[in-house]
Amino acid sequence: MDEIFGIPAPLLFGQLLLGLINGAFYAMMSLGLAVIFGLLNIINFTHGAQFMMGAFAAWMLLEWLGLNYWWALVLVPIIIGFTGVVLERLMISRLYKLDHIYGLLLTFGVGLIIEGIFRNQFGSSGLPYRIPPELQGAWDLGFMYMPIYRGWVVVAALVLCLATWLLIEKTRLGAYLRAATENAPLVQAFGVNVPRMVTLTYGFGVALAAIGGVLAAPIYSVNPQMGTNLIIVVFAVVVIGGMGSIIGSIVTGFGLGIVEGLTKVFWPEASATVVFVIMAIVLVARPAGLFGRA
Amino acid sequence: MQMTRRALLGTGATAAAVTSLPRLTRAQAANTIRIGVMNDMSGTYKDNTGPGSVACTQQAISEFGQQGFNVELIFADHQNRPDVGVNLARQWYDQGVDMIMDVPTSSVGLAVNNVSREKNKAYINTGSATSDLTGAQCSPTMVHWSYDTYMLSRSTGGAMVKAGGDTWFFITADYAFGHALERDTGNFVKASGGRVLGQVRTPFPATSDFSSFLVQAQSSRAKVIGFANAGSDTINCVKQAAEFGITKRGTKLAALLMFITDVHSIGLETGQGLVCTESFYWDLNDRTRAFTQRVLPKMPNLYPNQIHAGCYSGTLHYLKAVQAMGVAAAKASGTEAVNRMKAMPTDDDCFGPGAIRVDGRKICPSYLLEVKTPAESKKPWDYYKVLQTTAAEDAFRPLSEGGCALART
Numbered sequence: 001m002d003e004i005f006g007i008p009a010p011l012l013f014g015q016l017l018l019g020l021i022n023g024a025f026y027a028m029m030s031l032g033l034a035v036i037f038g039l040l041n042i043i044n045f046t047h048g049a050q051f052m053m054g055a056f057a058a059w060m061l062l063e064w065l066g067l068n069y070w071w072a073l074v075l076v077p078i079i080i081g082f083t084g085v086v087l088e089r090l091m092i093s094r095l096y097k098l099d100h101i102y103g104l105l106l107t108f109g110v111g112l113i114i115e116g117i118f119r120n121q122f123g124s125s126g127l128p129y130r131i132p133p134e135l136q137g138a139w140d141l142g143f144m145y146m147p148i149y150r151g152w153v154v155v156a157a158l159v160l161c162l163a164t165w166l167l168i169e170k171t172r173l174g175a176y177l178r179a180a181t182e183n184a185p186l187v188q189a190f191g192v193n194v195p196r197m198v199t200l201t202y203g204f205g206v207a208l209a210a211i212g213g214v215l216a217a218p219i220y221s222v223n224p225q226m227g228t229n230l231i232i233v234v235f236a237v238v239v240i241g242g243m244g245s246i247i248g249s250i251v252t253g254f255g256l257g258i259v260e261g262l263t264k265v266f267w268p269e270a271s272a273t274v275v276f277v278i279m280a281i282v283l284v285a286r287p288a289g290l291f292g293r294a
Numbered sequence: 295m296q297m298t299r300r301a302l303l304g305t306g307a308t309a310a311a312v313t314s315l316p317r318l319t320r321a322q323a324a325n326t327i328r329i330g331v332m333n334d335m336s337g338t339y340k341d342n343t344g345p346g347s348v349a350c351t352q353q354a355i356s357e358f359g360q361q362g363f364n365v366e367l368i369f370a371d372h373q374n375r376p377d378v379g380v381n382l383a384r385q386w387y388d389q390g391v392d393m394i395m396d397v398p399t400s401s402v403g404l405a406v407n408n409v410s411r412e413k414n415k416a417y418i419n420t421g422s423a424t425s426d427l428t429g430a431q432c433s434p435t436m437v438h439w440s441y442d443t444y445m446l447s448r449s450t451g452g453a454m455v456k457a458g459g460d461t462w463f464f465i466t467a468d469y470a471f472g473h474a475l476e477r478d479t480g481n482f483v484k485a486s487g488g489r490v491l492g493q494v495r496t497p498f499p500a501t502s503d504f505s506s507f508l509v510q511a512q513s514s515r516a517k518v519i520g521f522a523n524a525g526s527d528t529i530n531c532v533k534q535a536a537e538f539g540i541t542k543r544g545t546k547l548a549a550l551l552m553f554i555t556d557v558h559s560i561g562l563e564t565g566q567g568l569v570c571t572e573s574f575y576w577d578l579n580d581r582t583r584a585f586t587q588r589v590l591p592k593m594p595n596l597y598p599n600q601i602h603a604g605c606y607s608g609t610l611h612y613l614k615a616v617q618a619m620g621v622a623a624a625k626a627s628g629t630e631a632v633n634r635m636k637a638m639p640t641d642d643d644c645f646g647p648g649a650i651r652v653d654g655r656k657i658c659p660s661y662l663l664e665v666k667t668p669a670e671s672k673k674p675w676d677y678y679k680v681l682q683t684t685a686a687e688d689a690f691r692p693l694s695e696g697g698c699a700l701a702r703t
Contacts, residue, residue, distance in 0.1 A: 011513050018505045116336070123595065124340035126529060128561030131537065138539050144509060147537045219537065220502050221529040221559060225338065229502045264506035269468055271506075272497035 023257020
């Protein structure tokens with residue numbers, strides 16, 4: 001059997017692929033954060049809780065209303081996105097004039113409260129959510145056994161990332177948004193309702209987290225801590241990519257997924273730390289991030 | 295982030311626990327036994343211990359009834375942190391708590407053991423897994439109730455090897471508990487003629503995706519993948535192993551520490567066929583069913599597992615010992631209270647007749663259980679088939695092998 005650095009080649013290919021899959025989650029989550037930070041200047045620490053709410057909402061739709069995975073994929077971003085809109089209107093919008101730290105503290109606190117409520121209501125060990133029948137099974141790739149569902153997650157994440165990038169960089173709406181971040185009063189003077197646009201942007205970022213939650217539900221245990229586990233890594237991804245950089249968060253998300261996957265083969269104990277080591281190096285060498293503008 | 299939040303919560307929880315002690319007059323206090331349930335009320339082990347343990351302890355107190363002295367129950371969250379656990383234990387003992395109950399998470403369980411020994415107070419541990427509690431770190435004031443790593447390894451590990459699973463690969467949580475469970479099980483595998491082909495240590499608690507590790511395990515071509523972890527780690531491992539079709543290809547999974555509460559979370563569709571070990575299952579016999587029916591209205595949407603049952607059984611036995619020796623003597627010395635517990639045979643609805651050994655090990659039969667298929671499950675929480683029963687005398691590590699100083703005298 002061929003070996004690369006003492007590791008059998010098939011195993012290494014398998015790990016690269018798995019890294020890519022995890023990277024898809026990182027990319028999707030950090031994209032939402034980047035959109036919110038880029039346009040609202042809010043460091044949204046509620047993102048993990050909103051990801052978790054997405055997974056729980058999918059579970060509730062299935063258990064309480066009998067609506068399957070595909071319905072969840074459509075309805076959950078709308079429902080959770082709406083909760084984001086309410087949160088932005090009631091609380092976050094009051095903080096735009098203040099320093100970043102206030103937004104960070106508020107969203108961090110709200111995230112803890114949401115997590116606490118879910119833990120009280122649903123316990124800590126989590127709830128089962130099945131892979132939809134259409135996506136069950138696996139392909140035998142020769143070097144590994146690839147679950148169809150994971151393939152679907154990568155495709156879905158790529159499509160979402162691409163669509164978001166196009167929306168913000170290539171459409172008129174995106175141009176308004178970008179303009180509003182540069183000079184809100186001027187854009188408003190042209191007749192654009194900037195506050196509403198900002199609210200909807202936050203709702204959109206939250207909806208991205210919620211879709212992530214629905215995609216994650218069949219893979220991970222649907223439990224109140226699921227967001228906390230992911231959010232810290234995702235923040236590191238955003239910092240490495242450059243705060244607010246859309247393309248940065250996508251590329252870094254996938255890239256770090258692969259780096260992490262390889263670490264799991266060569267030095268498994270360090271796999272939870274490697275992302276932060278990279279973050280520290282990037283912060284020292286390029287404080288604005290790999291894709292950020294200084 | 296986790297630490298900051300936990301630290302904040304900790305201050306609040308400790309303050310709440312301390313102020314919750316009602317002020318009693320001296321005469322009342324002298325005739326009142328205080329029991330403190332300390333466990334994880336807000337984190338990953340909340341369902342396995344948490345409010346369920348409090349409910350079961352309360353159940354034992356209610357059933358024991360008024361026997362000439364009062365019994366008071368308090369509880370608090372140790373957040374799985376040894377420093378918080380030690381502080382709580384000191385405060386509780388200083389303020390008149392006579393016995394501490396439960397204490398999951400081996401690192402915290404061991405730390406509280408030291409405080410109890412120092413203060414000469416009774417300590418019944420039902421939640422921690424480490425067999426060191428009755429080994430090198432055994433104490434005259436401690437009883438280890440429901441299970442330990444040795445019992446799990448012997449039952450699950452031994453049975454898997456006997457069934458032909460003679461090559462193993464471990465996925466191990468990278469901390470003391472995981473290492474102990476891996477070591478104990480590995481020893482059983484080797485002693486039964488099997489081989490350990492490798493292991494991978496996964497960062498704890500920061501891992502939620504185990505697919506890389508599962509693929510590594512699979513490529514080792516081991517017949518059994520042993521999960522030396524607990525809680526959501528085990529749940530995620532099982533779910534993801536099913537996703538990667540590992541069991542369909544004939545590899546067996548051994549969940550070395552799994553509770554019925556975890557099975558509930560995994561779901562029977564994914565969990566069917568898994569083998570694990572517990573010393574209590576609610577549907578074992580008429581007595582366990584009767585207990586479960588009595589306690590269910592108090593439980594937080596859960597059926598009791600072996601830790602919860604241990605809280606009931608341990609509290610009941612402790613109170614019987616207090617009654618036999620008198621409140622004043624029990625309050626004066628934890629060692630004497632535990633000695634009296636050891637001298638009396640145990641008997642209750644959860645574990646049936648049993649005994650406590652000189653090293654503090656409460657012995658009871660252990661059950662090798664298999665998770666049912668959805669078709670086999672006929673009622674709520676009807677999750678296990680009993681594959682094999684290990685007698686109380688054989689289920690735990692022999693006295694002579696533990697290295698406990700109490701066993702030598």
